[in-house]
Amino acid sequence: MRRIREIVAVTVVAGCVLGTAAQTLAYEGGEVKDGGTISGTIKFAGTPPARKELQVTKDKEICGKKQHMNWDLVVGPNKGIENAVVSLLDVKKGEKWAMTKTTLDQNGCEYTPHVAVMPAGGELDILNSDGILHNIHTYGQVNSSINRAQPKFKKVLTEKFAKPDIIKVTCDAHSWMLGWLVVSDHPYVAVTNDKGEFTLRNVPPGNYKLEVWQETLGKKVQNVVVKAKQETKVTVELAK
Amino acid sequence: MQSWRGWRTSKLAEQRSLRVLFFVSSMLFMLAAVWAMWNEGKTRRPWKAYQQGFNRLESEQVARELATERLRLDTPEVRATVAKLQEDLKAAHARLAGPESAKARQLLRQREAEYAEINMKAQFMKSELDEAQYWVEQAIYSETDSAKAKTKAAAIEKQLRALTAQADGLNARVEEARGVVTRFQADVDTIQGRIDELHAPVTALERRLESIKARSPEVKQIVVEGLATNEFKEPILTVDRCATCHLAIDRPGFEQARQPFRTHPYREVLLGKHQTARFGCTSCHQGQGPTLEVKAAHGDVRHWYHPLLRGDFVQTSCRKCHAEKKELALAPVYSRGRRMVEERGCFGCHTMAGFEKVPKVGPDLTRIASKVDPNWLVRWIQKPKGYLPKTKMPHFDLSDEDTLSIAAYLLRASQPMPEHQVALKAPASVERGREIVSRVGCLGCHRIPGIEAKAPLAGAPPAGLPEHAPASLLAPPPPPENQDFAPDLSKIASKVNADWLFAWVKNPKQLRPTTRMPDLRLSDEEARAVTAFLMTLGQKQTVAGLEREVRKPERIAAGEHLIRKRGCFGCHDIKGFETAEKIAPDLSNFGHKRLLELFFGEAVQVKQTWQDYTFWKLKNPQIYATTRVEQLMPNFGFSDEEAETLRVLLKSLSAERIQPQFQRGLSDEELAIHNGRTIVARYNCNGCHVIEAQGGAIAAFYANETRIPPPLEVGMMHEGEKVQATWLYQFLGRPIPLRPWLDVRMPTFGLSIEEATALTNYFAVMGKQRVPYEYVSVGEPSHELLKAGRLLMSKDYFDCFTCHQQGERKPEGPPESWAPDLGLAKRRLRPIWIGKWLKDPQKVQPGTKMPSYYPGGPEDILEGKEDRQIQAITEYLMRLGED
DSSP: OHHHHHHHHHHHHHHHHHHHHHHHHSOEEEOOSSOEEEEEEEEEOSOOOOOOBOOOOSOHHHHTTSOOBOOSOEEOGGGBEETOEEEEESOOEEEOOOOOEEEEEEOSSSEESSEEEEETTOEEEEEEOSOSOEEEEEEOSSSOOOEEEEOTTOOEEEEEOOSOEEEEEEOSSSTTOEEEEEEESSSOEEEOOTTSEEEEEEEOSEEEEEEEEETTTEEEEEEEEEOTTOEEEEEEEEOO | OHHHHHHHHHSOGGGOOOHHHHHHHHHHHHHHHHHHHHIIIIITOHHHHHHHHHHHHHHHHHHHHHHHHHHHHHSHHHHHHHHHHHHHHHHHHHHHHSHHHHHHHHHHHHHHHHHHHHHHHHHHHHHHHHHHHHHHHHHHHTTSOOHHHHHHHHHHHHHHHHHHHHHHHHHHHHHHHHHHHHHHHHHHHHHHHHHHHHHHHHHHHHHHHHHHHHOOOOOOOEEEEEEEEOTTSOEEEEEEOGGGTOTTTTOTTOTTSOTTSOOOTTHHHHHHHSOHHHHTTHHHHOSOTTOOSHHHHTTOSTTOSSOOOOGGGGGGGHHHHOTTOSOOTTOHHHHHHHHHHHHHTGGGTSOOTTOTTSOOSSOOOTTHHHHBOHHHHHHHHHOHHHHOTTOSOOBOOOOHHHHHHHHHHHHHSOOOOOOOSSOSOSOOOHHHHHHHHHHHSGGGTOOOTTOOOOOOOTTOOOSOOOOSOTTOTTOOOOOOSSOOOSOOOTTGGGTBOHHHHHHHHHOHHHHOTTOOOOBOOOOHHHHHHHHHHHTTSSOOOOOTTHHHHTTOHHHHHHHHHHHHHHTGGGTSOOTTOTTOOOOSOOOTTGGGOOGGGSOOTTOTTSOSSHHHHHHHHHHOGGGGOOSSSOOOOOBOOOOHHHHHHHHHHHHTOOOOEEOTTTOOOOOHHHHHHHHHHHHHHHTTGGGTSEETTEEOGGGGGOSSGGGSOOOOEETTEEHHHHBOHHHHHHHHHSOOOOOTTOSSOOOBOOOOHHHHHHHHHHHHHHTTOOSSOOOOOOSOOOHHHHHHHHHHHSTTTTOGGGTBOBTTBOOSSOGGGOBOOGGGHHHHBOHHHHHHHHHOHHHHSTTOSOOBOOSOOOTTSGGGOHHHHHHHHHHHHTTTTOO
16 A cells, blocks of 8 residues: 555656656747748759659549649759758747648649648648548547548538647548648748748747658758857758 | 382282372373373464464554554644544533533423423323213213213313313423433534544454454364265265465455465455355365364375365366366466367377367378378478477377388378369469468468568557456457467478469368368469469478388388377378277376376386376376387477476366356357357457457558458457348358458358357357347338438538449449448448447547548538438438339
8 A cells, every 4th residue: 555655656746747847848939039040952862753643543523633743752943852841859949839720722632732831739721622522531640640521511621730740641532642741839840842942030049950851751850050140051961 | 020029919908008109190190181281272273373373463464554543643633633622522511511501401301390290180181081971971871961971071172182282382392492401412422423433443443453362263164065076976065174274365455464364366256256155165276174284284195185286276176167168367377278288189189078079180181192292291290390390290209111101101091182174284473473472361370481571550550459357257368479370381382282282272171171271262363373482482302212112002001000009190180090099098087197097107207296297298208108118199399388388287187076056157148259269269360350459460461551451359349239140141151352452352261150150149249239130220211311311421412432332333543442332231231330430430440541520510411410410321321222
């Protein structure tokens, strides 16, 4: 009996300590003075593979309006990688994230955007512009899986993801559909444009770890120093 | 001598003094009496010391509890409470003794007096009334004028009524006053009660302590009718005095105490279901019940027939009454031993009760010549583990000559293969064969080198974790430690002939009707490719002259003799030995064999006990061989642990006659589960499907969780709750492809009617359904409901048929993205389950491709009511295809 009491006591104390620890680890959003900027380009090292065409196997009258190309690795001119995700790791303090709502559209049986960024705990509006049955099937690392139907009459579905995560999104009705959701607890996260460029604004000065993730090329981490009111240029190369 | 005679003759007998003699002898008698009493009370009653020991132990325990309780009483809060209560009590006492209380009592007395006076008057008045009424009656009888008497009686009655009313009023006042008085006492009592309550645990413990001190030593004896009967079918009475020393055996709280004072392990289950008052102790534990001396009571004395069952051996007693049960959660070693016997096939040579219906464990050898390469056969017979290190086939330690002879007979007695229309002629691709083998389901049972499991799936549910508590009495058997259900095929080409292999993979049952290998319904082309691939695994090794040698008639004759002697037919079907008797001794009473019945031969190194004999017999039977006595039992290569496990099972083999009222058969439900599990294990359904949260290891060979065989019995998924029993029965007999996107096929097992019925029953029981009756639909659903169902499933709403097939109408796109045929639903699915499934598919089968539609149904159908919409879809599905 005494043993049990001891264990309980230890657990409670440990829980309190860890709880406060977790709280101090959590991101704190507020005003940022003299913030710097990180900008740069994510490039592909080597010869980029050609994009393949995806076969539209059903609902051709809606899905087959345009040609579907593979989105999993898109390399633009000057080898800039589109849809790579750049984010800062272990940011404790910084700008408050104003964004609360993100949209993921299913248009022409394709997810737009291909990679969507959203705040942890924020809402994701999933639109069904196609007016046919889609389903949202998510595969996250930490957030539990969701598989919701979105029939024609359901124009908007709203989902929440509580924890930072990289989540794969598929539609079981249209096997070629593939999208990604990046859930972050701080606003210093960006998706590269078609030239492979990104910008992270208003970063409090300091030393950071910059992580680059791409769905087929994986992750790469690099150190970066941000100085007050200055722009730091970064170029990261990813290879197969 | 002289003096003695002198003394005797010197005086007359009457004058001789015997004082000294008398004194000495009386002293001796007295000492003897004292010793006898001491011996009786002390030395010969060792149990008294144990009881004292236990009393000490219990006193210490109670004292500890008492100290804690006192400490609790001593805490400032409790002390403050007590002090406050004491103060209140004092105040209450003071009030009780005070002037107010005295005044109240005074008032009460006064009112009581008043009441008594009036009451008395009333009583007298009542008597007067009686008298008056007497006169009235008297007047009536004597027919005189009664009017006067009546008037008098009426007057008295009126007076009485007034008096009674007055008395009642006074009585109420008395009660009121009494209430005031008792309130003073009640206050005291309540406060005192509260104080007592705080002290109650301490008081109770103190009382317990006193009662322990007051205990006098006594023999605790249980007399019960034993489980077994004697030769005359009379129950053997058992007297057990074990509880004389094992004082806490049926009392919780002594789980950690030293023996003999420990509580019985799993007391609540074991003693809860087997009350000591009915079963006693020795019926399970054996030993010598009536004895009170430690060694003798445990039966550790010469010639005592049933010494205490120690360690795992006590598990063997469960079998006495639970003979039918295969898996006993609290007898794991016994259960494991039982499974081992079933797997190893001991019953092939030995008669063993309870294994009569288990089929032979080895393959049928009646077509061996067309199946295997003779060179391989010889090597195999000589050393089976040389080819398959994990084989069940034991090592017979045969000479080269004997091996050849046995092979010669087997090849000679073999029958030709049945005629085949399609021969293995056309060329086939090895790569295609590998592809088929790795996808179609072979890996559910066989391991094949070069085809490795894929990395565990991200997001896939963890491979079935048992959810049941270990003590659950209906617990399924634990998963097998190794996955080698079917033979390892890594060297198969060195063993079999290609023609035979082709015919075998095409239809195993045609070659060997008793095989467990199912038919995967391979086409000729597929079977050819599979054969081509398998024939790349391993290489034939020929021994020159062997083929000629095995054809010699004298070899064949010698082989027949050897097979008869070594009992090969105990495990294999061999032509010519269909009626041969088991070759080895009957083991039905082996657990009770006495030492003198066991043959130790020249093995002096083995200790002369049943345990050691059996252990070494299992480990190495040849240890008991002498020049005169041969040992025919082969070596099974048991590990120490395996031998110990089997030994426990062997100890349970007994010819004791157990009384029917103690025998615990299986209930219908248990029997259904038992039979079902037997078939699931026999055909290795677990190789592909998760059943009772176990198995499904084949999933590791598929990259995607949607490509694996469906789970059947895990979490909220119960196949028996999902599908209709009739459909399941038919499906088991003749499977049809339900999920076109799966490469893995549900094989045709060729189940017998009994087997298919038992499996159907098993799934129904696991899914809490009754067979054969089932609800399909009650009444005729309204037209409106069916219309709503149809609308809900249409393209504008749930668009079910974008993925689901409906008979011949297939969805668009490749079959990988299709879903099961809804046209089958009315024959296949149970409507109640459809409702559950529609509500939350992920809850029923985590990871399914079926998305959830609810909550979030359309508002414009059936007023947006979820339950009605689900009912509509269900009813529509149950009529799909009808007009």
